Amino acid sequence: MKSRSVPESFPAGTALLFGLLLMGTTASASALTDKQTLGKLLFFDTDLSSPDGQACGSCHDPSTAFSDPDKGLPVSGGVLPLRVGPRNAPTITYLATAPDFAPIAGGFIGGQFWDSRAANLFEQAKLPFLNTLEMHNPNRKLVVHDVEKGEYADLFRQVYGTNVFDNYEAAYNDIADAIAAFERSPELNKFNSKFDLFLQGEVDLTTQETEGLAIFNGKGQCFRCHVTTPNSDGDPPVFTSFRFANIGVPRNPDNPFYSLLLPLNPDGAGFVDDGLGGFLRDMGEPPEVYEPQLGRMNFPTVRNVAKTSPYMHNGVFPELKTVVHFFNTRDVLGSGFDPPETPTNVSTVIGNLGLTEEEENALVAFMETLTDDYEP
Numbered sequence: 001m002k003s004r005s006v007p008e009s010f011p012a013g014t015a016l017l018f019g020l021l022l023m024g025t026t027a028s029a030s031a032l033t034d035k036q037t038l039g040k041l042l043f044f045d046t047d048l049s050s051p052d053g054q055a056c057g058s059c060h061d062p063s064t065a066f067s068d069p070d071k072g073l074p075v076s077g078g079v080l081p082l083r084v085g086p087r088n089a090p091t092i093t094y095l096a097t098a099p100d101f102a103p104i105a106g107g108f109i110g111g112q113f114w115d116s117r118a119a120n121l122f123e124q125a126k127l128p129f130l131n132t133l134e135m136h137n138p139n140r141k142l143v144v145h146d147v148e149k150g151e152y153a154d155l156f157r158q159v160y161g162t163n164v165f166d167n168y169e170a171a172y173n174d175i176a177d178a179i180a181a182f183e184r185s186p187e188l189n190k191f192n193s194k195f196d197l198f199l200q201g202e203v204d205l206t207t208q209e210t211e212g213l214a215i216f217n218g219k220g221q222c223f224r225c226h227v228t229t230p231n232s233d234g235d236p237p238v239f240t241s242f243r244f245a246n247i248g249v250p251r252n253p254d255n256p257f258y259s260l261l262l263p264l265n266p267d268g269a270g271f272v273d274d275g276l277g278g279f280l281r282d283m284g285e286p287p288e289v290y291e292p293q294l295g296r297m298n299f300p301t302v303r304n305v306a307k308t309s310p311y312m313h314n315g316v317f318p319e320l321k322t323v324v325h326f327f328n329t330r331d332v333l334g335s336g337f338d339p340p341e342t343p344t345n346v347s348t349v350i351g352n353l354g355l356t357e358e359e360e361n362a363l364v365a366f367m368e369t370l371t372d373d374y375e376p
């Protein structure tokens with residue numbers, strides 16, 4: 001991304017480390033490099049919004065696997081009252097291996113956000129600060145200024161150079177660079193779930209969890225998108241191949257974004273989330289490029305999914321069991337699910353899987369083994 005001459009191993013001040021311990025995330029702070037430590041401080045700094053009060057960590061809380069801890073809202077509220085975005089905040093664990101957004105044979109791969117409108121973690125981290133429905137800063141200069149007068153300005157200088165604050169454009173990019181480094185750190189990529197210990201031969205899965213894994217990899221078709229084989233880097237599976245599908249998720253009538261006033265939501269109740277296709281259309285791509293992608297969303301990881309309710313891009317399903325029942329019966333007459341929000345490009349790999357109630361429960365039990373920090 002960018003090369004700077006400052007070594008990653010520069011020792012952090014003791015006061016800083018003490019501050020980190022007080023922040024309450026249990027993983028050992030000492031395992032982080034200085035750049036990652038800086039990224040963590042930026043990530044949890046509630047002074048970087050306008051007005052103060054909201055950090056990245058407010059909507060990506062470690063207690064809910066870095067997803068939005070507000071379970072009562074299907075989407076996320078911004079720092080200003082009554083401002084909400086159109087989408088649900090997913091976990092941001094295990095994104096370290098996501099490739100940059102790129103066209104591939106038959107479609108696209110990688111990127112960040114449900115529609116991958118950010119190419120990678122670095123590009124993504126520049127956006128929430130300036131999003132009027134999120135942290136609501138008027139410009140980059142203000143964000144840099146807040147960092148400069150903050151408690152960890154010295155660490156920022158240590159990592160990016162003594163004159164780093166002289167050029168606020170470069171400094172803003174460095175903020176994003178440090179945050180991305182934290183997101184790639186072991187703290188968000190722990191690989192210590194029950195399933196990981198099972199892969200290492202240290203624990204057994206229960207009969208029900210074993211049945212769930214078999215269904216995930218077979219009759220349920222889940223593995224086709226939430227892949228259970230390791231990526232090319234040799235890490236354990238991250239349960240996504242970073243591609244896109246429209247799985248026919250219905251509109252969520254309870255999404256408060258529909259009632260947001262002009263000009264924040266010009267479409268009002270008529271708002272349709274077109275996913276990847278909408279992003280490509282906004283980029284000026286011709287219909288033959290964007291139409292086949294309408295309604296497609298980035299495959300989310302299902303690691304930590306037991307902690308990240310509600311589910312789907314619009315938070316329409318509050319329970320994991322409902323998600324499984326949806327995959328199983330979407331196309332079954334009388335199943336009661338509303339029609340897809342976007343009726344084109346709907347995947348038919350799932351929708352009528354013929355799973356019994358017991359098999360649905362086994363799938364849920366298996367996914368519950370994917371939560372970090374398992375204690376045997």
Ligand code: HEC
Pocket residue numbers: 043054055056057058059060075076077078079085087088089090091092095111112113114115121124125126128129133134135179298300
């Ligand atoms: C107001 C709540 C809120 C704040 C604050 C916020 N996010 Fe998010 N985040 C979301 C939502 C909602 C999404 C999904 C949005 C979308 O896909 O369009 C998201 C998506 C992401 C993703 C992509 C996840 C994926 O699976 O593609 C990353 C990475 C991320 N946020 C990191 C950050 C960082 C870094 C910050 C601070 C600079 C931040 N977020 C601040 C709500 C928030």
Ligand code: HEC
Pocket residue numbers: 090091216220221222223224225226244245246247249297298299300301302305308310311312313314320323324327328347349350363
């Ligand atoms: C064709 C690809 C595909 C298949 C097959 C598939 N999924 Fe998904 N899955 C997705 C996509 C895409 C989403 C997000 C859709 C959206 O929000 O519009 C998703 C969402 C989910 C979510 C919600 C995650 C979150 O953070 O909100 C869970 C849980 C899940 N899938 C589990 C499963 C299970 C279990 C199976 C097998 C029964 C399965 N999936 C089969 C592509 C797939």
